[in-house]
Amino acid sequence: MKMYVTSVLLLAATASFANCSGGDSTKAMKTNTAIIADADNAGLKLPSGFGALKVAENVGRARHLTVTPQGNVYVKSSKLVDGKGILEVKVNASGKGEVVKSFGTFTGTGITIKNGYLYACSDEQVFRYKLDANNGVINADAPEVVITGLINRRQHENKTVALDDAGNIYVNIGAFSNSCQEKDRSNGSKGMMPCPVLDSAGGIWKFKADKLNQTYGDGVRYATGLRNVVGLHWNTQTNSLFVMQHGRDQLYQNWPQFYDSLASAELPSECMFEVKQGSNCGWPYTYYNHLLGKKMVAPEYGGDGKKVSEDPAFQNPAAAYPGHMAPNDILFYTGNQFPEKYKNGAFIAFHGSWNRAPLPQKGYFVVFQPFKNGKPSGDWEIFADGFSGKEVVTSTRSAEHRPCGLSQGPDGSLYVSDDSKGTIYRILHSGK
């Protein structure tokens, strides 16, 4: 059994760990806490020097999660547990935790902490809860409604949020369509022109983080042409928003004259975009082909699998990944625990594909994407694998665990949520 000693910087006022080693000159205490990785590293395959433990299991249908400066975890569940959709996991000194509180009578995906508030999303609204000095929720039964009335038409209904340092909150509103066809997901059905979905969905909307009861008219469409984003993260190094798009499905099923089943398994790419006010990422008119490194015209809009889009209106991705792996979260690593190469790079949780038949399914892992000077630099690599518990996943339901959310702990540990069994993982490095 490996032992991992993590250095936890805690403000003196909030420190309450047993084995404190005293304060330092920055008026903070440096606390050495022995965190013990599970003997099997929680079933994960990790790079050398890393270990993992299961912080907790059966924590609802754990979608996104956020770790407090005190090392406790708030989990957003997409299924109510005893009528509640937010679960607070209190973590002890050995790194193990249990649900101590549950609140919020809504299901959903997004959850994050910013400026003394816990923000949490249903599929139509964004709520916030005031936090106390220890980041405990003050009034769990009376959250404030920050944003309301967001489109939920069943498909791509998940809402998630990121906040910048200028008082803004960004929320994804997924397109209620696969490719904006006249008949969704139907053979040969043409794309609507212009795509009406984009008026109210298929993009990122920007609102004020501290204004209540906002709806579409109070916000701005920040970025469009994004079919479905679940993972988005404000990068404090570049001071910009990065989003992961789920690419469209069924090129072969709907357009067999242009694609074979193998092309349809690999395409289109899952894309990382760095978005700014006014970004247009191309959906549904174009998609990205990472094998060619080109934007392609979608078959619903005159494409044939070969026709490249030269339209400058559509932004190129910052990075692209194999099709259908379903990136459900992205996190820029700013901690000091992991080796230097990880600093300011991106971790991406790929939920795992269902749409790659006849090939085996792919994903069900956490990827590391190296960054340099705020841009992806070098090939992505699998960082944490083995969530599915299978050598080969041929059917989505057979995957035991599916990584869905990411959060960085105060000591630089990486937390991963699993929405299949509700497992909360913590990944640690053995030291510098």
Add this chain to the structure above:
Amino acid sequence: MKKVFLITALSVTALLCVVAQVKKPQPKVAVNNPAASIERGKAVYQKECLSCHQADGGGVPHLNPPLYESTNVVGDKKKIIAVVLRGMTDRVPIDGEYYSNNMAPHPELTNVQIADVLTFIRASWGNKASIVTPAEVQAVRGVKKK
């Protein structure tokens, strides 16, 4: 209802004939042979259904419903035929779970193809429900949606 019963009865009779007299030429309406219907239905499934409902019929959690342990699949044939023909976009729970993706309509499939694929599905992954015939598909196809 009587008609359905009659067709089913005829089908069973036809099957018995095929089994008993293997050297006889195949009947013209091959769907009267469930084994052949299932075999053809499997090919239709692989082309039209597998990507969403998966190789093992398990579907995709929260997106596409499973086709085994499913009340709809083994229940009223008219209902499941209508889902294949007209698709499904309603936000309704299926066996207690919600599924996000729309089911595409498949009116372009022939009556025989739909009968075959449903017969295959209703006989696979632990399902043990009766065959679906082209006439039953036609009966639903002919009824305008309310």
